[in-house]
Amino acid sequence: MFDFNFDWRPDMETKIEVLDQQHMQLFRIGRDIEQMLRVRCMGVTEIQLLGIVCELRDYAAYHSYQEEKIMKEAGYSGYEEHKKMHAVFSSDIEKINMPKLKENPEEGLKLIKNKIQEWVFEHMLIEDMKMAEEIRNHLKLKK
């Protein structure tokens, strides 16, 4: 996977504020991981690793819930399919093995970083954008 920094850019916005706030939150977690990798995980503690994993699990849960609620309320045409993608992401995050991560934080964090990166490029910037466009048009029509 190519090198990517979690620097937020305005063209990544869905223009649905609550979703953008949450997407930025994911980038913040991504940047925390970058920081740790930059020093090759030197001095990184088990508590810090656990913090990253917990934040990601929380994120997958609250963000999926919020986005699915918005999609459902707006009657988004791709709702079911989109929901399935969230379930796959959540289950990937659930599978992060804490003892293994503790054993080799650098390797583990690289894998997690790649997973988030893949999610950003394959889901957030494509599927979420597609969904947000339809929802924005739907809201405009309702006005």
Ligand SMILES: [Fe+2]
């Ligand atoms: Fe999504």
